[in-house]
Every structure is written in C-alpha cells, then in structure tokens.
Amino acid sequence: MDRIVSIMAQLRDPASGCPWDIEQTFDTIAPYTIEEAYEVADACVRGDMAALKDELGDLLLQVVFHARMAEEAGAFAIGDVVDAISDKMERRHPHVFGSDPRESGHAQWEVIKAAERAEKEPDPSAIGGVALALPALMRAEKIQKRAARVGFDWPDATGARAKIDEELAEVADAVTDADRVEEIGDLLFAVVNWARHLKIDPEVALRAATAKFERRFRVIEAIAGDAFARLSLEEKEALWVKAKAGG
Template identity: 75%
Template sequence: MARLRDPDTGCPWDVAQTFGSIAPYTIEEAYEVADACETGDMAALRDELGDLLFQVVFHARMAEEQGAFAFADVATAIADKMERRHPHVFGDHPNRNDHAQWEAIKASERAGKTDPSALAGVAGALPALMRAEKLQKRAARTGFDWPDPQGALDKIHEELAEVAAATNEAERTDEIGDLLFAVVNYARKLGIEPEAALRGANAKFERRFRHAEQAGGDGFVGLPLDAKEALWQAAKRA
C-alpha cells in the first residue's frame, strides 16, 4: 500500500484517493462479504475478506501519511477493546454469559465521550433500514421500548392511516418514513433482522420476475397487466 501511494512511483489512482473517496468502496466490499456469507461460497468469502482487508489497509496508510495512526495501531486498538469488554473471558469474572456487563462497559465508554447519548456512535452512513434497527436497539437498552410486539404492530396500523390521510408529497414522504420505521420496530420485536428479511424479499422478487420475464419472451413488455400477473402467479407456483 505504501508503494501504491508513493507520489513518485506509485499508482496515480491510488495516490489521488482520500478517506472520502475510498469510503464507498469500503461499504461495497463489506456488502460483498455479506453476500458471500449468505451464499455460503467459501472461495468468494476468502476473496471478499481480502478485498475488505485491503480497504482497512488503505485507510490506515492514508492516516499514517498524515501522522495520525498506522495499521498496527488499528489492530492494537481493537484487540484492547475486545479484552476490555470481555473481562469474563480475559479476566477473572466468573460469569462467561454476563451480557449485562458487556452493555455496562460499553455504556461507561460512551459516558467518557463528547456525546454521551445512548444513540451515539450509530453511523449516519449506514443503510437507513439497518440504522433504524440499531437506533431502536440502543433506545431499547434505556427502557424506551414496547413491552411486546403488539404495541409495535398497532403503531404500523396507526402510521398506515397517517399515510392515507397525508395531503401532499412532503407529508406522504414523512409518513412513509414513519411507517418504515414502525415496520423495522415490529420486525425487531419478532426477533427478525429487517435488513436480512428485505434482502430475502428482493431475491425472491428478482427470481420470480426473471421467471415471468423469460416465460413472456420478447413480448413481455407489451403484454397487458393481467397477462403479466398470470405469468407472475405461474412463477410463484414454480
């Protein structure tokens, strides 16, 4: 990475990059790791983990050039954090399943930072669905949560009614956002990861649509909606 970033002999593209320009690639590589995990392709997982590791090295090298930190500091920091948060493994704590202590340690770490909120540190760049779930989990740790799934389900019905009652685009956008947030909350209360659920729905839609599209042949686009619906139902049965 140091050679790639060398101003005189390195790669012009690598030299020109910044933290901001590389960040989207880092996010993309993380999703490709997740995709390899989902498909169970170990060869792909090996390759994608390498790509993701390269992103870490890239960021660390740019930081080192600025005198901020180096790759070794990144590795040391995460190792120290894991030891600090697992005294029941690395220390003398008798209860290896004490999740409450993990949360207490994280809370004490947040208290020492500029923003002591329970919501601090939930990255703004996360996909909105994932960030909604993380915000809700953080809030739930403080006791701000429905006691059971029914409260979250009732909120969905309430938000649906507010979407229907909206009178302009701004209101509809706002209420649709509230509805999506409520759906995420309900999924969380059911123990379902909303991001994974939506990925599954996306994959299912793509699979069925491709089946219907192929069955319709070259004339699929010009078919009337009822004919497309018939092909869609056939794809579901298949």
C-alpha cells in the first residue's frame, strides 16, 4: 500500500507529475471507478483469477486516486479511509467483535446500517441515500427493498406479477412518445419488483440474458460469414433457431 500511495503522490505532483493525472478531479475519475468495479465483476463471473488480480489492482488504484485528491484538498487521506471501513466492519459485526453472540445475522446488519444512516443522512425518507449513479435496475431494486422494510410492498409475488400485466396494457395504450417512455419505465420497474419477490437479482439476470444473446448472435454471424447482412430476417431467424438449439 505504501508503494502505490507513493506512486500516486508522484503522479499528482504539480511540478514533476503526469499532466493527465494532475488535471483529474473527483468528477472525471468517478466514471473510471465505476468501470473498474464492473471489470472486477466480469473477472469474477468468468472465474479468471489472473484477471481478477489485475482488476482488483485497478480498482484499488481508483481508491488511492480519490484519497490522494481528498488529501490534497485537506479533507482526508488513505489512512482515514482504511480506518473508517475498519471501524464500520467492527461496528456492524457485534456478534464477532462485540460481547453478545446473539446479535448476529443479516437482519442485525440492516438494523445497524439503518441507524447509521439516520445519524448522517439529511434525507429522512426510508428510501433516502440510495446512490443516483447505480445502474438503473440495481437502484430500482434497492429503492423497492427500502420501501418494503417499512411495509410498502406486495405480500407475495402474485401482486407484483399482476402489476406487470397492468403496465403492459398501459404501454399498449400510450399515445405519445413521452407517454411510452414513462410507461416502459413503469413496466421495467414492475419487472424488477417481480424479480425481487422471486429472489432473483434483476441485474444478474439481465447480464446473463445479454451474454446469452451475444453468444448466440456471434454463432449465427460465424455461420453466415460475410453474407450475414444480406440475409433476410427469415433466414437470420432460422440460423437463430439453430444457435438456440446449441445453447
């Protein structure tokens, strides 16, 4: 850690550092941080340990980068970041680091998190504090879970499933483009809600579906070769059926 912290300090040195690193801000670096987190997730899905090692390093660099800029602004340093997360982990695991082994489980974790949010979150809403930068499906699910904790939720998956039919009908009845955008959004939100009731992570499910589509599309491209673009839709669909049969 000392080595990478020192490297970042040199890169950000106003006199002798790297011009690109020097001109970066929290806003310009944030997209790279998000991208690196996804690269870590991708390596995990592929089970590629060599790639995971590299991607975790890239993600760690993002933490060090943000901490260095904060230190330059007189806000905090990397040591404060490590101390803060260490304190948080001990605080949220009283069954491990405390004196009462009964205070265990995910429910206790959520209780402690809620209490922490109440202390520092200016938004008193039960759904406050969910990051705007999260992927839309993930943020929808988190908002729904927050609402469910205070009793605003379907009692089971039946109501959530019926809501999808309702939203589909509203999409079909929409007249303007603006209406269709709104109703499609409502439909997606309803699908996320149904997935949540079925204990399915919608972000993971959609990623898997996209990967499956990509895999099959590459198959039909390979079969058709250079002639792919000239095939009729019916011919492409026939190739698609073959690709589906192969997985």
